[in-house]
Amino acid sequence: MKQILFILALAILTSCTKDRSMVNDVSGVWLLTIETLEVELTLNQAGTKLTGTYDFIYASNETLTLLPESNIVGNDVTFAYVLPSGTKDTFTGTVNVDFDFIKGIRKTTANPSTKNWEAHKINN
Numbered sequence: 001m002k003q004i005l006f007i008l009a010l011a012i013l014t015s016c017t018k019d020r021s022m023v024n025d026v027s028g029v030w031l032l033t034i035e036t037l038e039v040e041l042t043l044n045q046a047g048t049k050l051t052g053t054y055d056f057i058y059a060s061n062e063t064l065t066l067l068p069e070s071n072i073v074g075n076d077v078t079f080a081y082v083l084p085s086g087t088k089d090t091f092t093g094t095v096n097v098d099f100d101f102i103k104g105i106r107k108t109t110a111n112p113s114t115k116n117w118e119a120h121k122i123n124n
């Protein structure tokens with residue numbers, strides 16, 4: 001009888017546990033904020049590789065394609081693009097445990113300064 005109760009309790013607990021394999025993916029549309037600029041970031045994850053676009057929806061309406069070096073390892077994300085001027089911007093950050101928020105820093109080849117950024121997932 002104790003074994004049956006234990007198995008039943010384990011089955012209930014297992015069915016109530018959030019399936020992390022369905023969550024640990026950054027694919028989707030993100031609203032990225034860097035200082036006062038908001039952009040739409042679209043990410044597609046395949047294993048550790050990231051592809052996607054960085055869309056200046058409120059500024060110049062220009063869309064940039066992420067470079068092939070963009071990736072995610074665990075909760076650490078890196079993505080980059082090159083502006084038409086030749087300036088390369090690289091974003092590094094950490095994804096939260098629910099994979100719906102990223103916070104990090106941006107480095108640019110235009111100058112040595114860095115800027116903080118954050119992104120909230122707005123659509124899968």
